[in-house]
Every structure is written in C-alpha cells, then in structure tokens.
Amino acid sequence: MENKELSAVLAPSFYGLHRQIRNEKATHYWMAGGRGSGKSSAASVEVLLSVMRHPDANGAVLRKVGATLRDSVLGQLLWAAGVLGVRDLWEARLSPLELVFTPTGQKVFLRGVDDPRKLKSLRAEKGYIRCIWYEEADEFSGPAELRSINQTLMRGGKKFTVFYTFNPPKSPAHWINREAAQAACRPGTVVHRSDYRGMPKEWLGEAFLAEAERLKAEKPEAYAHEYLGEAVGTGGEVFTNLTLRKIPEEEKAGFCRVKRGIDWGYGADPFVYLAAEYDRKRGRLLLYHEFYKHRAGYEEIAREIQEENPLREPVSAESAEPRSNDELKSRGIRVVPAKKGPGSVEHGITWLQNLSEIVIDPEKCPNAAREFSGYSLEPDREGGFLSGFPDRDNHCIDALRYACEREMRKPGISF
Known part of the structure; x- marks a missing residue:
C-alpha cells in the first residue's frame, strides 16, 4: 500500500x-x-x-x-x-x-x-x-x-x-x-x-x-468565491486593506515610529493597550502588541505598558477618563490625552481605511485581528447598508485611532 x-x-x-x-x-x-x-x-x-x-x-x-x-x-x-x-x-x-x-x-x-x-x-x-x-x-x-x-x-x-x-x-x-x-x-x-x-x-x-x-466571465466575484475559495466579502466590510500575518522579531527590530494607544474599560468593556509601527512612507500600520483584559487594575496595566514600552514613549489615551489617565501618570506612564469630538470616529476610521495596509499579527493580537476582520456596516432592510460606522466590538479599533491621533489630525477635528 x-x-x-x-x-x-x-x-x-x-x-x-x-x-x-x-x-x-x-x-x-x-x-x-x-x-x-x-x-x-x-x-x-x-x-x-x-x-x-x-x-x-x-x-x-x-x-x-x-x-x-x-x-x-x-x-x-x-x-x-x-x-x-x-x-x-x-x-x-x-x-x-x-x-x-x-x-x-x-x-x-x-x-x-x-x-x-x-x-x-x-x-x-x-x-x-x-x-x-x-x-x-x-x-x-x-x-x-x-x-x-x-x-x-x-x-x-x-x-x-x-x-x-x-x-x-x-x-x-x-x-x-x-x-x-x-x-x-x-x-x-x-x-x-x-x-x-x-x-x-x-x-x-x-x-x-x-x-x-x-x-468567471459572467460573475467574477462569485467565481472567486466558489471556485478559488476566496473570502470575497459581503460588501459591508469596513477594512478591506487588512492583512493578518506573523510579524517576526527581525522585522520588529527595524521599527522606529511606534504608535501606542489606550481605550479604557473595566467591567463590561475591556481595557485595551495596543502598539503598532507606522510606516509613513508606505502608508501602513503594523500592529504587533496587544493587552486586552476585563477588570484590569492600574498596577497591572502599568506593568504591562512598562514591559512593552521601557523607554517611556508617549501613549495616547482617550481623554474621557482623566482620573484613569492620572493614575497611570502617577505610575510613570507618559499618557497623552486623545480627545473625542464631533466627527472624530468617522474621520479616524476613514483614515485607517485609506491606509495602503493594516497588518495585524493574529497570534500576538488576537482580539484586534477579530475586531478588524469582523467590523462591518449594519445591513438595512433593502439589501444595502446603513450609513455610519457601528459602535460595537470596536475597542481595539478605538485604541488604534487614539494611537494615531497626531498622524491623522486636521483642523476642526479632535479625538
């Protein structure tokens, strides 16, 4: 045999x-x-x-x-x-x-x-x-x-x-x-x-x-899905520039423009801390570190950030939590408030959409990989999609928006 x-x-x-x-x-x-x-x-x-x-x-x-x-x-x-x-x-x-x-x-x-x-x-x-x-x-x-x-x-x-x-x-x-x-x-x-x-x-x-x-000739998208086995999407996916792959240590060694962001949460919503390299020349983000936890205390959060960020580089965090930001500052974290404001969510997500690529290491950042790949517009009753970005399962997305605030700022918009 x-x-x-x-x-x-x-x-x-x-x-x-x-x-x-x-x-x-x-x-x-x-x-x-x-x-x-x-x-x-x-x-x-x-x-x-x-x-x-x-x-x-x-x-x-x-x-x-x-x-x-x-x-x-x-x-x-x-x-x-x-x-x-x-x-x-x-x-x-x-x-x-x-x-x-x-x-x-x-x-x-x-x-x-x-x-x-x-x-x-x-x-x-x-x-x-x-x-x-x-x-x-x-x-x-x-x-x-x-x-x-x-x-x-x-x-x-x-x-x-x-x-x-x-x-x-x-x-x-x-x-x-x-x-x-x-x-x-x-x-x-x-x-x-x-x-x-x-x-x-x-x-x-x-x-x-x-x-x-x-x-293939009549319906190329259906052909790509049915015969080539491609996940062609439903049309409502927000981030079509997403790549999930391992980011090896030798690639990380060359990172020099790292952006770090925090989205606050505790009980029902998780606390999220992300770190991503911003390749401005190529217009891409490479997300390589994630700390995602419910009921995380300030001491634990500070330890996690210090371990990933030993040089005490600035960390952007939403300004709606001034007390929490002060708690981290008192523990040696250089927190920079990233303000929310009218139009900030739409502008920030659009900025992320317009990048040439968002690379996420799914082993190191499983929750970010899940959120970004699953983030879709809400369907309407006519077979289309509702306007506006949904406010659900987007904690990692928000943290990345805050991390990139200085790169995406324009007059009249605060984050």
Missing part, C-alpha cells in the same frame, strides 16, 4: 502537504479550497494512509450533522480505498457507521456531533484515535466546539493528526476564516490552500471546467 504511486491519487498541489503529513511536521492541518480543489479527496486518502501506516491508529471523521455522513464522507473514504488499491481490505459497516481495516481490526469512525454525548463514549477497541478529520469544518459553531471535541478524542496516544477541510465562507469575519488566518502563525499547524486549477484537467472533466469559465 505504501508503494502505491501517489501521483495517481493526489493532485500536484497536495504533494508538499503529503510530505509534511508523512514526516509528521505538524498536528493540525487546515485545508481550505473552493469547488473541485481536491481537499476532501486528499484528506480521505491521508486518513486511510494514517491508519494503515500505524498499527495502533484509528480514525474519526466528523460532520456537524450525522445524517449527512453516509451520502458524503462514507463514499469519499470508499473512493480513497479504491484508488489506493486496498478496497478489498476495508469493510463498510452501516450501524454504527464505520470502516474496518480487516487485516487488523483498526477502524475509522464516522460520526455527527449533533449529539455530543455519542462522542464522549467513542472508544477504539485497539490502539487510539490518532487521526481526526472535520469535513465541512465551517459548519461547526466555532473554535470552542472544535477544541472541546479535540480534548475529548485526543487521548491515549502521543501523536495525532487533525484535518479541517472547508470552503471559505464569503465573509472574512466568519470564524473559520479568522481561525485559519490565526492558525497559520501557530507552531504545529499548517494551513494549505488549493483550488481547481491545481487539479489535473482530466480529473475534473470538460463540463466542470466549462462551467467555471462561464462563471
């Missing part, structure tokens, strides 16, 4: 990913792609290979709704067994739904998570569940649900492989688009993106390719 020519099984766009999986370079593999990208085919092949390669391994393939498994994932796995030339070694059982590797009794369990209790009782008779595949992962409720399931299933062994296959939803604010962007910065994680153009044409067929070309 290991001698099977994988070029006849996997598309070229998955060769590198296969080597990473084979060499156990990571635990978590996020596989995003549009229609016909081959991601589900690749995942099904890798699940079976993992079980056959490791005598103590079993697999679990999960969808949000169990009723969809028989007509989707089961057929996909049987296809994989066929192209690998081992169909006669795998037995399909329908109740409960599972595949059995007959030479050893190892299993691949197929389950829906609409009844979480069934997952808690899932046990392998031999070995442990080494390989997990979330098919249509965007249908799950969010990262907390995936984390809970992983905590339930990832036990009893030392090595695990987890696949998350999904078509990226339209909105960049969708949880799985944000999660994949953040996952790219995490150790032990690989994010792989593919589309139909990396597949052999004969695998797709002339009808598929003709339909893709028709949509």
Whole structure:
C-alpha cells in the first residue's frame, strides 16, 4: 500500500502537504479550497494512509450533522480505498457507521456531533484515535466546539493528526476564516490552500471546467468565491486593506515610529493597550502588541505598558477618563490625552481605511485581528447598508485611532 504511486491519487498541489503529513511536521492541518480543489479527496486518502501506516491508529471523521455522513464522507473514504488499491481490505459497516481495516481490526469512525454525548463514549477497541478529520469544518459553531471535541478524542496516544477541510465562507469575519488566518502563525499547524486549477484537467472533466469559465466571465466575484475559495466579502466590510500575518522579531527590530494607544474599560468593556509601527512612507500600520483584559487594575496595566514600552514613549489615551489617565501618570506612564469630538470616529476610521495596509499579527493580537476582520456596516432592510460606522466590538479599533491621533489630525477635528 505504501508503494502505491501517489501521483495517481493526489493532485500536484497536495504533494508538499503529503510530505509534511508523512514526516509528521505538524498536528493540525487546515485545508481550505473552493469547488473541485481536491481537499476532501486528499484528506480521505491521508486518513486511510494514517491508519494503515500505524498499527495502533484509528480514525474519526466528523460532520456537524450525522445524517449527512453516509451520502458524503462514507463514499469519499470508499473512493480513497479504491484508488489506493486496498478496497478489498476495508469493510463498510452501516450501524454504527464505520470502516474496518480487516487485516487488523483498526477502524475509522464516522460520526455527527449533533449529539455530543455519542462522542464522549467513542472508544477504539485497539490502539487510539490518532487521526481526526472535520469535513465541512465551517459548519461547526466555532473554535470552542472544535477544541472541546479535540480534548475529548485526543487521548491515549502521543501523536495525532487533525484535518479541517472547508470552503471559505464569503465573509472574512466568519470564524473559520479568522481561525485559519490565526492558525497559520501557530507552531504545529499548517494551513494549505488549493483550488481547481491545481487539479489535473482530466480529473475534473470538460463540463466542470466549462462551467467555471462561464462563471468567471459572467460573475467574477462569485467565481472567486466558489471556485478559488476566496473570502470575497459581503460588501459591508469596513477594512478591506487588512492583512493578518506573523510579524517576526527581525522585522520588529527595524521599527522606529511606534504608535501606542489606550481605550479604557473595566467591567463590561475591556481595557485595551495596543502598539503598532507606522510606516509613513508606505502608508501602513503594523500592529504587533496587544493587552486586552476585563477588570484590569492600574498596577497591572502599568506593568504591562512598562514591559512593552521601557523607554517611556508617549501613549495616547482617550481623554474621557482623566482620573484613569492620572493614575497611570502617577505610575510613570507618559499618557497623552486623545480627545473625542464631533466627527472624530468617522474621520479616524476613514483614515485607517485609506491606509495602503493594516497588518495585524493574529497570534500576538488576537482580539484586534477579530475586531478588524469582523467590523462591518449594519445591513438595512433593502439589501444595502446603513450609513455610519457601528459602535460595537470596536475597542481595539478605538485604541488604534487614539494611537494615531497626531498622524491623522486636521483642523476642526479632535479625538
């Protein structure tokens, strides 16, 4: 089975990913792609290979709704067994739904998570569940649900492989688009993106390719979303100049125009402190540090700021909290009040929109990444959008506005 020519099984766009999986370079593999990208085919092949390669391994393939498994994932796995030339070694059982590797009794369990209790009782008779595949992962409720399931299933062994296959939803604010962007910065994680153009044409067929070309010509945005797997947006996204990526230490070493800002909060609203490099020549901000916490005390806040800002550079904070600003000043923080005023929010957000790029390190600044990627105009009843920027989930956005106050000032506007 290991001698099977994988070029006849996997598309070229998955060769590198296969080597990473084979060499156990990571635990978590996020596989995003549009229609016909081959991601589900690749995942099904890798699940079976993992079980056959490791005598103590079993697999679990999960969808949000169990009723969809028989007509989707089961057929996909049987296809994989066929192209690998081992169909006669795998037995399909329908109740409960599972595949059995007959030479050893190892299993691949197929389950829906609409009844979480069934997952808690899932046990392998031999070995442990080494390989997990979330098919249509965007249908799950969010990262907390995936984390809970992983905590339930990832036990009893030392090595695990987890696949998350999904078509990226339209909105960049969708949880799985944000999660994949953040996952790219995490150790032990690989994010792989593919589309139909990396597949052999004969695998797709002339009808598929003709339909893709028709949509490309008639509705290029729909084509980009459906076939290329791009999060093209819903039209209401405020920050279309956003890039989520790791900002390495060597890049930070060259920062020389750092802007720092505070948005005050305590109970229901968080306290936020941000630091970002302003590249005036290129017209971009690089957000690399975030302190975001509910019920943070002055001593804790001062320590956090002093640790990030040992040279005591100025920090812009909203002037609506003079007592809080004075508390920080008394602890050695050079607080500069950034006043609010009529038009300040609109002007500040517009200034941020007009930058060539806002780069956010999603590992270091997860809340800023979430806020900026999810900040959208409110829809109206006619299918359009309400005027004005919404005043919700914008604490990091406000802190960055205050941080950049001196760069965006113009007569008649105060922040």
